[in-house]
Amino acid sequence: MNGIVSGGWEFVWAAYAVSAVVLAGYCARVINGFFKARVSQERGAKGMGL
Amino acid sequence: MRKRIVFPFVLIVLGTLCLLAGSYNGLAIAPAEQHMGDTQRIMYVHVPTAWTAMLVLTWAFICAVMYLFFASWKWDHRLEAAIEMSVVLCLLLCIQGSIWAKPTWGVWWDWDPRLTTVAVLLMAFAGISALRHFIDEPVKRATWTSVATIIGFIDVPIVYFSVKWWNSLHQQQSGVGTISREFLIPLMVNFAGMLLLLAGVMTIRARTAALRLEEEIAPPPLSVVLAAEVMA
Numbered sequence: 001m002n003g004i005v006s007g008g009w010e011f012v013w014a015a016y017a018v019s020a021v022v023l024a025g026y027c028a029r030v031i032n033g034f035f036k037a038r039v040s041q042e043r044g045a046k047g048m049g050l
Numbered sequence: 051m052r053k054r055i056v057f058p059f060v061l062i063v064l065g066t067l068c069l070l071a072g073s074y075n076g077l078a079i080a081p082a083e084q085h086m087g088d089t090q091r092i093m094y095v096h097v098p099t100a101w102t103a104m105l106v107l108t109w110a111f112i113c114a115v116m117y118l119f120f121a122s123w124k125w126d127h128r129l130e131a132a133i134e135m136s137v138v139l140c141l142l143l144c145i146q147g148s149i150w151a152k153p154t155w156g157v158w159w160d161w162d163p164r165l166t167t168v169a170v171l172l173m174a175f176a177g178i179s180a181l182r183h184f185i186d187e188p189v190k191r192a193t194w195t196s197v198a199t200i201i202g203f204i205d206v207p208i209v210y211f212s213v214k215w216w217n218s219l220h221q222q223q224s225g226v227g228t229i230s231r232e233f234l235i236p237l238m239v240n241f242a243g244m245l246l247l248l249a250g251v252m253t254i255r256a257r258t259a260a261l262r263l264e265e266e267i268a269p270p271p272l273s274v275v276l277a278a279e280v281m282a
Contacts, residue, residue: 008089
């Protein structure tokens with residue numbers, strides 16, 4: 001034990017992978033939600049004869 | 051009338067490119083730190099997440115105050131986007147911190163002041179996000195979540211100062227002047243990437259909130275009104 005951390009690349013990759021998955025997943029969910037909401041609103045507008 | 055939105059998508063693309071460049075620099079070009087070795091590379095993703103989380107939480111607080119002052123729906127839409135993003139960033143912060151804690155502290159989690167206050171922040175904003183789903187009446191929903199956000203925001207300065215006020219395993223904040231250039235470049239590029247990405251995503255999320263509200267409070271379709279008149 002010398003107080004210096006050796007190795008640890010698996011933790012580095014894990015941190016980057018989790019960050020990429022969470023951010024990409026959330027971005028995809030937001031973009032998908034936006035297009036769904038827009039389609040739904042357009043259908044509603046057509047129903048009102050606009 | 052369909053309103054085109056291009057700018058937020060441009061921000062998302064630019065943000066992703068910055069994150070890829072910053073992460074490549076942090077993983078492949080920047081040197082390993084003297085004491086923490088390669089595990090210190092987690093900093094290039096953890097610290098930008100922490101900085102953007104603090105900014106988004108502050109933005110949520112501003113949106114809440116602005117809604118209560120001006121009662122404008124646009125502030126409620128921005129608040130909805132900021133609350134959701136705060137939950138995602140606080141969750142990410144806890145996971146990244148936990149992964150970094152294991153090789154450096156020897157444990158995945160410790161009830162240390164910094165970690166505990168961030169966990170409280172995550173629970174508070176997850177609760178506020180849940181609250182929005184439980185209230186059907188739009189004005190009541192916007193007002194209650196604005197008040198809850200202002201109360202929840204009290205924890206943000208506590209998170210920031212926790213490492214100064216109490217004995218903490220977590221290191222104190224480093225300033226730009228105390229980090230060498232090799233470490234600063236990937237850190238700032240990733241921070242810029244996170245800002246651009248989140249600005250784009252939050253703009254789209256706020257627009258979605260506006261579309262959903264329009265649908266929620268829109269009058270019934272003309273065909274339904276006419277059918278009701280014929281029946282009468």
